[in-house]
Amino acid sequence: MIQKKICLLGAFAVGKTSLIKRYVSSLYSDKYHTTVGVKIDKKLVSVGDKALTLMIWDVAGEDDYTTLKPTYIRGAGGCIIVVDTTRPNTFEVALMLHGRVKEHAGDIPVLFALNKCDLKEKWLLEDKHLNQLAAFQLPIIKTSAKDGLGVDAMFQALAERMIEV
Amino acid sequence: MKSAERTKASSILNAAATMSTDSDDLERLRLLLLGSDYIGLLALKNQLQDVNLYTARVASVLAEAIQMRSHSDNAITQALAPNMDKAVEHFINRDPQLVANALYPVMGPAIRKSIHETLTQTLETFNQLLEQSLSPRSIRWRFDAWRTGRKYSEVVLMKTLVYQVEQVFLIHRKTSLLLQHVVSEQAIAKDPDMVSSMLSAIQDFMADSFTNESSLNALRLGDLSVLIEQGPYVAIAAVVRGAPPAELRSLLIQTVETIHQRYDGLLKNYSGDSQPFSTTQPLLNQCLQAQRQTSQTQRKKPWLAYGLLGLLLAGLGYWAYSNYAEQQRLLAKQRLWEQTVAQWDAQPGVVILDSQPTEQGYQVKGLRDPLVADTAITLDDQVRTTFNPVFEWQPYVSAEPSLALQRAQQLLQPPAGVELNLEGSTLKVSGSADSAWITRLEQGWHYSLGLEGLDTSQLIRQDIETPLTQTINTIKNTVFLFERGKSELSELGSIQVPVLAENLKRLEQLAAEQQLSVQVTLMGNTDGSGAEDFNRQLGLARAQGLVDQLLNFGVSKALLVIAIAANTSPIATSEGQRSVTLKVDLQALDPQTSS
Numbered sequence A: 001m002i003q004k005k006i007c008l009l010g011a012f013a014v015g016k017t018s019l020i021k022r023y024v025s026s027l028y029s030d031k032y033h034t035t036v037g038v039k040i041d042k043k044l045v046s047v048g049d050k051a052l053t054l055m056i057w058d059v060a061g062e063d064d065y066t067t068l069k070p071t072y073i074r075g076a077g078g079c080i081i082v083v084d085t086t087r088p089n090t091f092e093v094a095l096m097l098h099g100r101v102k103e104h105a106g107d108i109p110v111l112f113a114l115n116k117c118d119l120k121e122k123w124l125l126e127d128k129h130l131n132q133l134a135a136f137q138l139p140i141i142k143t144s145a146k147d148g149l150g151v152d153a154m155f156q157a158l159a160e161r162m163i164e165v
Numbered sequence B: 001m002k003s004a005e006r007t008k009a010s011s012i013l014n015a016a017a018t019m020s021t022d023s024d025d026l027e028r029l030r031l032l033l034l035g036s037d038y039i040g041l042l043a044l045k046n047q048l049q050d051v052n053l054y055t056a057r058v059a060s061v062l063a064e065a066i067q068m069r070s071h072s073d074n075a076i077t078q079a080l081a082p083n084m085d086k087a088v089e090h091f092i093n094r095d096p097q098l099v100a101n102a103l104y105p106v107m108g109p110a111i112r113k114s115i116h117e118t119l120t121q122t123l124e125t126f127n128q129l130l131e132q133s134l135s136p137r138s139i140r141w142r143f144d145a146w147r148t149g150r151k152y153s154e155v156v157l158m159k160t161l162v163y164q165v166e167q168v169f170l171i172h173r174k175t176s177l178l179l180q181h182v183v184s185e186q187a188i189a190k191d192p193d194m195v196s197s198m199l200s201a202i203q204d205f206m207a208d209s210f211t212n213e214s215s216l217n218a219l220r221l222g223d224l225s226v227l228i229e230q231g232p233y234v235a236i237a238a239v240v241r242g243a244p245p246a247e248l249r250s251l252l253i254q255t256v257e258t259i260h261q262r263y264d265g266l267l268k269n270y271s272g273d274s275q276p277f278s279t280t281q282p283l284l285n286q287c288l289q290a291q292r293q294t295s296q297t298q299r300k301k302p303w304l305a306y307g308l309l310g311l312l313l314a315g316l317g318y319w320a321y322s323n324y325a326e327q328q329r330l331l332a333k334q335r336l337w338e339q340t341v342a343q344w345d346a347q348p349g350v351v352i353l354d355s356q357p358t359e360q361g362y363q364v365k366g367l368r369d370p371l372v373a374d375t376a377i378t379l380d381d382q383v384r385t386t387f388n389p390v391f392e393w394q395p396y397v398s399a400e401p402s403l404a405l406q407r408a409q410q411l412l413q414p415p416a417g418v419e420l421n422l423e424g425s426t427l428k429v430s431g432s433a434d435s436a437w438i439t440r441l442e443q444g445w446h447y448s449l450g451l452e453g454l455d456t457s458q459l460i461r462q463d464i465e466t467p468l469t470q471t472i473n474t475i476k477n478t479v480f481l482f483e484r485g486k487s488e489l490s491e492l493g494s495i496q497v498p499v500l501a502e503n504l505k506r507l508e509q510l511a512a513e514q515q516l517s518v519q520v521t522l523m524g525n526t527d528g529s530g531a532e533d534f535n536r537q538l539g540l541a542r543a544q545g546l547v548d549q550l551l552n553f554g555v556s557k558a559l560l561v562i563a564i565a566a567n568t569s570p571i572a573t574s575e576g577q578r579s580v581t582l583k584v585d586l587q588a589l590d591p592q593t594s595s
Helices: A016-025 A089-105 A127-134 A151-164 B003-018 B023-034 B036-049 B051-072 B075-094 B096-133 B136-148 B152-160 B192-210 B246-262 B264-268 B275-289 B303-346 B381-387 B401-412 B435-447 B467-476 B491-513 B532-552
Strands: A002-010 A038-047 A050-059 A078-084 A110-115 A140-142 B163-172 B178-183 B218-221 B224-230 B234-242 B350-357 B362-368 B390-395 B418-423 B426-433 B453-461 B516-524 B560-564 B579-588
Touching: A002 A016, A002 A089, A002 A151, A016 A038, A016 A050, A016 A078, A016 A151, A038 A151, A038 B192, A050 A151, A050 B192, A078 A089, A078 A151, A089 A110, A110 A151, A127 A140, A140 A151, B023 B036, B036 B051, B051 B075, B075 B096, B096 B246, B136 B152, B163 B192, B163 B246, B163 B275, B178 B192, B178 B275, B192 B224, B192 B234, B224 B246, B234 B246, B234 B275, B246 B264, B246 B275, B303 B350, B303 B362, B303 B381, B401 B418, B401 B435, B426 B435, B435 B453, B467 B491, B467 B579, B491 B516, B491 B532, B491 B579, B516 B532, B532 B560, B532 B579
Parallel strands: A002 A050, A002 A078, A078 A110, A110 A140, B362 B390, B426 B453, B516 B560
Antiparallel strands: A038 A050, B163 B178, B163 B234, B218 B224, B224 B234, B350 B362, B418 B426, B516 B579
């Protein structure tokens, strides 16, 4: 049994907790709960013939008042950086967080989640944003915690990349 | 042919041409045969033989060589170890201060941590001892120690292990992932992976929140506590039910150290595979089992609380008692005060109107007859010290009988020989006094308050050297002597009669003036010789003879009375016995008879 610590990072209210809840318990709620500090969940996945335990750290959202604590991402085996497609400023935060991850956790598998894809009419990301992301040559996955789009695939992709490393 | 090669060939030919001797021929041949390779070989040879060149060559690859060899085996370490030892020794001998300086940044925190651990342990032990040193249980343990001949500390240790290590987590610090987990038989463990991560998260959170370099080493939840011991790579967390002793922490520290020693390489390269760490189970089980409790945990009776409650009750009791006693004391004081005031009030000539307690003592307001002396107000030491009474008297006149007499005494000032008494409200005066005082008495007695009557029946008016008393004395001093057996007056007696008659008439007149009734008794005396009967006859005859003579001289018959001496002693034979003597009785006239 291999265990891996993964972190979900992103600006405040991008849907990190909702993504984890959808993934771990297949539930979704419209209600917003702000995460204080950190919340931890566990999920078993299998990659090929290997069983993998994901310890999923739901780290409190980044905003002007709460900055990411390096201790939370230290020792992470992988990282998902979540962007809210309806709020372009969350993209800037994501870029900054990516830098922080590289600084504190080293060269670990990272992927970007473009969340809230169900709200197509509110989509505000532009092509330049997507090009910028593509430049990192990291997986970019469109997700929706509300209807479950891409959620399982996203965690599975990260798990696979972590096993490869 | 390129120019470089041409130059090389010409230089070889030049070199061959310069060799002159036979031995040089062979050399020249080699040069011609091997060409530029030979020169290269010569250069290589030169490099190996020249110390400086060879050193420079090796130095350029030394580090890489060591690195490469270290990867394959430990030979370099083993080869260097003795030299390193010597080098360090030499280094330390040469300049210890330098070593001290170098070690300082490492030693400081290490020593601090060590001291902190020791202090924490000591404190825990001290706490335990303090908790145990005053309880009945500790007395029982001391008795047990004495009975079994063991040390008290041993007994305490045996009896106080009232705890259970329920779970032990071995956590990889960097990733917060669970490496190994053991759980005791009775305990229930819930998702140790999550607990492990959460414990780490809490640690990080605490450290970040309070920007403290030291790490969280204990959590407590009811009677459950989590002891955490950190090493560089792993942390051990022990979940303990009950009160963990200080020894448990030492065991945890030892375990962390042992695991670091044995699994050093694995820990450094840990990438999520916990399988190799399953061999730590025995070590972790040791933490679980070595401290497992044998005796049952007893619920402590809250003796301290009982003691406190007892003290509280005792305090309350004492307060209630002292309150009661104080009230009783005040009541007794009040009663004594009332008694004292009643006593004063009952005293003649004193009326207590009001008594008020003040800051200094009691203030008493009342009426007091001036006749009542200050000393008459009884004020013993107890009353004085207890109440410190201050009096405020208004003078008044009391009609009390005892005071009425006192007042009459003061007003009338009776002379010696006169006694005043009070019968009801009547003043009785007895004794003898002169007329002046009697007059004053009669005129002044009713000014004395409280008197309603005057009784002077026992009072005799006795004026000194008044004509009346002179006359009476003259009369009393007149004696008529007789010859034995005869009743006729002697010659001298006949001369005395007219004088006596004159005196008697004066007496009668003076008495009448002073409203006194008067009687003169003529006593006929005889001597003791002769028969009694004869003597009486003779006495009477002698008195009668004188009376007759006096009547002749005009003395009022009513004035005179005849009597004989009652018991005439037979032995007395002096002349004086054969006589007639005179006695005068004066009496105040009865107002009724006088009128």
